[in-house]
Amino acid sequence: MWINGIEQTDIAARDRAVQFGDGCFTTAAILDGKIQLLAAHLQRLQESCERLFMPLPNLPQLATEMQQIAAQQSQAVLKVILTPGAGGRGYSRKGCAAPTRILSLSPWPQHYATLQQQGASLVTSPITLARNPLLAGLKHLNRLEQVLIRHHLDQSEADEALVLDTAGTVVECCAANLFWRKGNNIFTPRLEQAGVNGIMRRYLMAQMARSGQACQLIDGSRDDVLNADEVVICNALMPVLPVRKIDDVSFTARTLYQQLQASCQTMEAS
The missing domain is CATH 3.30.470.10 (Aminotransferase class 4, branched-chain amino acid transferase, N-terminal domain)
Structure with a gap:
């Protein structure tokens, strides 16, 4: 250090x-x-x-x-x-x-390589994020909500958490952002009230925009995510993982995952 x-x-x-x-x-x-x-x-x-x-x-x-x-x-x-x-x-x-x-x-973190193959399992967290547009998007040092989310997650067999805010809107995971696909439409949470606007989220959205592909920022519900054809999570280390299950709902498609994973192969280093 x-x-x-x-x-x-x-x-x-x-x-x-x-x-x-x-x-x-x-x-x-x-x-x-x-x-x-x-x-x-x-x-x-x-x-x-x-x-x-x-x-x-x-x-x-x-x-x-x-x-x-x-x-x-x-x-x-x-x-x-x-x-x-x-x-x-x-x-x-x-x-x-x-x-x-x-x-x-x-x-x-060695476990990400395994999860890229088998997919990540998510559990809906009972801990919700407070809405605060003044701090939304920032990765500040006040991370007690994530500590509590992780504590609950550690009591389960899941790899990550699906996190909502106090209004019931899907925001993110404990330590990752998420995208979901329904047909040809791709969605990600808006993050104007809570959550972290992650580096990998920004990068992937920019890559989609460059290719002319729309990614819709919405205030989605848990049902919106559970009814998706595919869910992908991301952060700077994963960098992207396919989701195989959220609670009792399973996902098998990997179209979006393969596209986003390919985008990560061209990431710049310095």
């Missing part, structure tokens, strides 16, 4: 991340010493800092640090956390001297 460019594991107890979950993060795939979609990850961090009114770190310096760490890895996961730093009184950021940047490596 590297904190502000120094290899260490200690962070100030007064850091805003510790005190208030004040910050944002992104999680990137490293393959053959290169970070997949590096520019998109940096853009996400910049957008998050701007929306959270956080001071922006030196992005070229951050990119260099990320690339130096990645260069030593054949396959790994790189997580980057940004916080306003330590200081301030109460909720105020006044007094924070400098932003904190935390970079850490994790082993590559």
